[in-house]
Amino acid sequence: MSDYNKKRFLVIDDQPQARDALRTIAQTIGAFAVEFASNYQDAIYRIRNNAPDVILCDYMLGEGRSGQQLLEELRRFNLLPDETIFMMVTGEQSYEQVVSAVELVPDDYIIKPFSPDKLVLRLDRIVAKKNFFAAYYKEKRKQEFARALAILEAQRASETGRPYRFEILRQQAEVLLASGDAEASEKAYRTILENYEFPWARAGVARSLHKQNRLTEARAEIDKVVAGTPHFFDASDLKASICMAQGEHAEAQKVLDEVAKKTPRNYLRKRLLAEAATLNGDTETARAAMADVIANDTMPGAISPEDRLTMARSHVDAGDKISAEKVLVGMRDAEVQAMNLAEQASFAALLAISSPEKGKTRFAGLRPALLGSDLGPTASIDVMRAALSVGDHELADLHTEQLMAGLDAKKVFGMIRTQYALHGREKDFREIQKQVALKRIHHEEKPAA
């Protein structure tokens, strides 16, 4: 048995009596330092300030939040070191179905009521597992992917790794995907699926295919996962992203509308919904979703300049230039100065559209940089729109050409066509499309280098 008297515990539960019960059990197994968090925000604050050794988190946190959402947010914002033990505590059987499906899982979960002995048994196992993976965690944190993978490969073949074989495979697949080797991660996830049809592994295949831009195959895989495990919400997010890449914006929005209703306080999902709604031409939904994000995402530092730009963009889409201008002008100078080129381009472009007298000069000043850079699809569309609105055809057409030749062509096609139509330039758009297609054919006819 590990020395739980030396470990710092954090008990997260919104119900005072249940919180006391968890503390009592923790003390019974020797815990000396037990902190409390009574809600989501408080929990994040405490974990951020000083990550505890052991977290006992109730699944139901009240206010439309769940322990699972907390866990996902902590993992995504890198607030939870791999060394910290996260144990979900639940009276719900149904949580088991969540754990068996999703990609982001706690170290373990335990169903109430349980004895102190059982908790110790479970914690001891996690401690052993964390010790086993300790060297790997270090390399993973430093993003030394090759070294992390080498450690896992050696462990996979070892006798001591025998009890953790599935976990090793899972970690290998995740690291491969994170390192950008989507072909290898696809293979790793398929190896897992040969053993058993885990929804998270099937989703991993879809994610890997999406990264390889093999959209039709990715869609077929993720459709299976969403149909089989509707409570696996991240799978729905992934499906929506794939739909958007395919240019199926209405389907993307439909999928996200449904899950966002079930998880009203998941603001990453709300952002995705805003993106899908924008592409789908549903400006009101996009505006409402972004307004909700900016008002209510209280995760420290969660609201980025990008979010404010998105908010302003959705006002522009809705034809509400006054609100758009208000958002842009309301951004702090320091925030604007710290933006990267793509964000600065968006900022100048959106301001030029919503308030020509305030934005035109800034936009014109950026022009040389905008002619020479690949800004990524979002900023590129903003630049194209602003250029169309100020009559700068050369700049607009250049970005349109870049967009149509890029990986996101299907995703942004409808939006670009709408913009050219608004300015009576449908013909020119078709001409650009033709040129891009011709270049592509020409390129493909060239013998491989």
Next chain:
Amino acid sequence: MHKLLDILASGVHDAKNQLFIAESLIAAAEAKHGLTMSEARYAIEAAGNRLSRTLAAYGVLRHDATLGVTPVLVADLCEEVVLAQKKHLSGENITLTADCQVFDEWPLDRDLITDMLNNAVQNAGRFARDQIRLSAASEDGWLVLRVEDDGPGFSALPPEHGTGLMVANRLAELHTRKGQHGSLHLSNGGSLGGGHFELRLP
């Protein structure tokens, strides 16, 4: 119908929370006064398991039971059944031994299978003279979990009044892998000469 399930699930959830509060208070009293009240805690956990089982049975009867399958170390599974049952059985002068010969993980629904084994051991405890044996083996690609006792064996095979048995059968069948289904077999004899519960998972 869905509403009924939600009401039941929420009731079960609340009841289990209350049971947990009771168990924590007992554990605190044990620690404070140096008492042993393991039978009280055993009864509380049995009540919790019973509630879970009722909910699972409801799902099976409505034909919409689904599993939550994760890779589980078979040795851990056996260890937890022993932890839950051994002390109680020793109070009845019955020795529970475990023999786990499977050293890898197996994809299965941990909570359901643990509950089925706990239930099988409890049943065996009612008839055993003084021995119960829990074992796990891998046979031709199947995971075989057995609970055997040295009592008189089942008086009728298959046993009568078997709602619980029907549910357990169904939950075993729901475990599928590469087109093969799990199954449950009850017989008499076995290595200890009494009741023999055998759960086979693909």
